[in-house]
Amino acid sequence: MAGTTGAPKGLQDVVANESSICFIDGAAGVLSYRGIDIHELAQKSSFEEITYLLWNGALPTAAELNDFSHQLAAARHIPDDVITFLQSVPKTASPMEVLRTTVSLLGIYDPDEKSNAHTANIRKSFRLTAKIAMIVAMFDRIRKGKPLIKPDTSLSHAGNFLWMLNGEKPSETATKALDVALVLHADHELNASTFAARVIAATLSDMHSAITGAIGALKGPLHGGANEAVMHLLYEIDKAGEDPVEHVRKMLAEKQKISGFGHRVYTTEDPRATHLRRMSEDLGKDANPKWYEMSRAIELFVKEEKKLNANVDFYSASTYTTLGIDIDLFTPIFAISRIAGWCAHVIEQHDDNRLIRPRADYTGPKWPAPYTPIEQRTSSAHALETKPSA
Ligand SMILES: CC(=O)SCCNC(=O)CCNC(=O)[C@H](O)C(C)(C)COP(=O)(O)OP(=O)(O)OC[C@H]1O[C@@H](n2cnc3c(N)ncnc32)[C@H](O)[C@@H]1OP(=O)(O)O
Numbered sequence: 001m002a003g004t005t006g007a008p009k010g011l012q013d014v015v016a017n018e019s020s021i022c023f024i025d026g027a028a029g030v031l032s033y034r035g036i037d038i039h040e041l042a043q044k045s046s047f048e049e050i051t052y053l054l055w056n057g058a059l060p061t062a063a064e065l066n067d068f069s070h071q072l073a074a075a076r077h078i079p080d081d082v083i084t085f086l087q088s089v090p091k092t093a094s095p096m097e098v099l100r101t102t103v104s105l106l107g108i109y110d111p112d113e114k115s116n117a118h119t120a121n122i123r124k125s126f127r128l129t130a131k132i133a134m135i136v137a138m139f140d141r142i143r144k145g146k147p148l149i150k151p152d153t154s155l156s157h158a159g160n161f162l163w164m165l166n167g168e169k170p171s172e173t174a175t176k177a178l179d180v181a182l183v184l185h186a187d188h189e190l191n192a193s194t195f196a197a198r199v200i201a202a203t204l205s206d207m208h209s210a211i212t213g214a215i216g217a218l219k220g221p222l223h224g225g226a227n228e229a230v231m232h233l234l235y236e237i238d239k240a241g242e243d244p245v246e247h248v249r250k251m252l253a254e255k256q257k258i259s260g261f262g263h264r265v266y267t268t269e270d271p272r273a274t275h276l277r278r279m280s281e282d283l284g285k286d287a288n289p290k291w292y293e294m295s296r297a298i299e300l301f302v303k304e305e306k307k308l309n310a311n312v313d314f315y316s317a318s319t320y321t322t323l324g325i326d327i328d329l330f331t332p333i334f335a336i337s338r339i340a341g342w343c344a345h346v347i348e349q350h351d352d353n354r355l356i357r358p359r360a361d362y363t364g365p366k367w368p369a370p371y372t373p374i375e376q377r378t379s380s381a382h383a384l385e386t387k388p389s390a
């Protein structure tokens, strides 16, 4: 889609960088990390293994994976001052806001903060990946008035998050489901939050600044925030006792967007949605099939009516709800996974950097516009129209 000057609106289809991390073929529904297909990774890999793959460029040997997993678990430590900060935050704050601000604070305590060297960035990546999951779990317990749970280094990344969140040893089913979700969400080329991180990194600013910006971008409802919006919609329909298809039909007639549908790159099924749909169905069979069934009815209708496919956010909503996770933790869980990709991209950017600075087609008043002395101004002749917010 082009703007009034022909410039691609929203940088659609613009190739802005080279990268060896993630390959997507949007027309064929292909996603791969370092060339390995996401379907194979979802079935055979783990979050630790794909994180190694994203940061190092190749799958680890058994010994390398073991060492990597230990290093990640050993980084499960939050400075006391940061815990005090988490305890001081209003309990009503959204977990995504808290995560964004706490990652910024963590930068101040990181011993490698001043270095963008490859080895320093890898050390920071371990710390950020371990700590982001802990912060989400800890803030949730603090806001609910529950005691904090110490990390368990014998558990996987997914297992330890559930342990620190719920205070009970997670089932194998829940751990496996979350681990697969983390594998699926870990990277996606130059999506908005990753691009934001790379733009920040490219000024030679530090990794924590880049990740803070990325979390801010992920939070928006057109990006990672859509998974929470999907569940709000399902709850709204359920509470009103409405038929999901009729509800969505009305929304489309009113030109409203349906969260969890559409994608800038995929014109066919998002390969991650294939797995999340199956997980939502399988978990629902053992718990409550309602959220899957509503989701499936909506998906079939939106596909037929608008030719739009469900994206990664659509079935993650019912999957996480069936796992008993609160809605406002959905986007933070996306961040718990995407940190792996963000770090890989910041490392790649710093390792071969050039400032990212595109141009804009100028559409303002013609240069040179007159500077009217203040006493002669009768109205703000050049004031921008007030547009309704998007
Ligand atoms: C992890 C992720 O970030 S995945 C995406 C998560 N976001 C969402 O699920 C939010 C809902 N989806 C959307 O808003 C969009 O599909 C996006 C932002 C993902 C991609 O948007 P873009 O490529 O910019 O497409 P754009 O928003 O211009 O839509 C193109 C057309 O499809 C329609 N459309 C796109 N998505 C939807 C939707 N979810 N519901 C209804 N209509 C839609 C638009 O209304 C527009 O129609 P028009 O040409 O008649 O005006």
Ligand SMILES: O=C([O-])CC(=O)C(=O)O
Residues within 6 Å of the ligand: 187, 188, 190, 191, 192, 264, 265, 311, 312
């Ligand atoms: O690639 C995108 O534009 C959005 C997306 O699906 C992701 O970040 O996972």
